[in-house]
Amino acid sequence: MPDKIITGYDGSDGGKAALVEALRLAKDLGGEVLVLFAYEKVVVGGESHDLDEAVEAIGARVLAEAAESAEGAGVALATEYIEGPAAQTLADVAEREAARYIVVGGNGEPPLKAWVLGSTPSKLLALAKCPVLVVRAQ
């Protein structure tokens, strides 16, 4: 069974750098890439149906971008839109897929939000059972 590389992708520069690295890694290992777009619904403030739909549209667009940018890389790639907090979801999917690595961007989140809530990479270090590779955007 080929090695699986999981990467989180949100269209940000950090996410793009992570995707590039994930594809290189998969190519070197003869593995395949699963690109995730994770979104946690907001439970406060009542009904959020329209907002969720708008985010799903963004997720679908961003994932299509990721798939497109991987064309010609010679690596098998799948995408998945999934609901849940980013770090926990990446760790869960990595476990489900028995992934070899998780690759994430080092600076995908707005700095202040990361400062208040913690960044996805630092949370992943605690949650993931497989090695985590953090790539900074250039």
Next chain:
Amino acid sequence: MATQSVGSIDQGPAGSGPGDKGLKSNAIGFISGVVIGVASTAPGYSLAASLGLVVAVVGVGVHAPVIMIAAFIPMLLIASSYYWMNRADPDCGTTFSWVTRAMGPGLGWIGGWAIIVADVIVMANLAQIAGLYLFLLIGIDAPSTIAVTIVGVLFIAAMTWICVIGIELNAKTQIGLLAAELITLAIFAVVALVRVYAGDAPSGSVKPSLEWFNPAGLGSVTALTSGVLLAVFIYWGWDTTVTVNEETEDSTETPGRAAIVSVFVLVLTYVIVTVAAIAFGGPDRLANDESGDVLGLLANDVFGSVLLGKIVIIAVLTSAAASCQTTILPTARTALSMARAKALPAKLGEVSPQYMTPVFATWLMGIVSVAWYVGLTILSENMLFDAIAALGLMIAFYYGLTGYACAIYYRRELFKSMRNFLFIGLAPVVGGLMLTGVFVKSCVDLADPANSESGSSWFGLGPPLVIGLGFLLMGVVLMIFWRLAGHPEFFGRKPEVADPALIARSPAGRA
């Protein structure tokens, strides 16, 4: 949704594509449902903002507990319409979307406008309470208006920014904060009552009596409607428990139970704290308090300790922060929903790919709120009262409209079973009639400026009436402009009727 296959990826129970909303993946439990319902209502802030005002209504006084219970009845009845309409159309536009479906785009637009306006109006009150209590926290009892206003503006800005970048407290943090808020209010009430019965309370205190719960003790119908107009606000927000129903673990049972339990938590909290505050402070002290921070000032006396008193102040502040978030988020979402239905400019419907929030609508809400808050502070002699009373008019208007919309939308189903008739027809309509009654009677009363708290007069009318009707008229004018600019996708919509299948199937079947 593999775009390039890597064999079969087992999506597991948590997996979902855009078509399947993956409801189970972030299911919220019964306790979280109750917490979200109660936290959205913000009991600490609601009491701080309205207790003194309700007691001050001529003829209410010690009978405030009756008002607290009376205001809850129409809210409960209207919540039934929220439950059924949300089942038909889970849309962040709520009243906007539902009234458009049931009664056509004109009324629907005005309903949506009323929600947005109500949220903006309450921001002035929220900012003011947050400003006052922040000064109380650092030991300044009578800060200048300018200082409070500056802090209030900063509070709105900070809360808007938090909503823009999408920081939400997770369920566990919310449970913790809410528990702290309720326990603080409970300790406040118990200590106050013990000291009253021990004869240890300051002069002016009175022992509670059953007579306080006697509706006949209210001086007049005006006392009832004026009190309820102020008090509907304290329950405003718990309907969100009903609209998050499909996310809950067992969606046929949990949302109903969570909503009911959260209502009882609220009624109990309000009645107990009201009784305790009146007993300890005496009705005159509560009614004559000009500062608007009655709970904070009482807290110091009740505990006889500044440090313990500060715990109540912190509870009110966290409650105000939660309330601010549950005000800004739904407003931005209502605007988003209206924009997506082509009822407002498309810019308001944009969701930022960076933050996954409606950034433009959220900032606009913050900016308009600041402008309104500063403007009202300059114009009004008693802005806390004016804001809450005008808000009461808005809530009565759009909740009432939602009640009627529910019965109209489901009209062909109402006589098919007793349950349908009672919960989808009768309850919403009776709730709507009660709120319409409060709205009309309040309009008549507020037309005489002497009946308003400060007695001040704008154009010969009470300020809350000018604010309430002024905003509604502004809405009509804006809607006419928007209509003249075209937008047939929205204005060409015809009223619809409920699909009978909505009643037969369980809400879980919607996914």
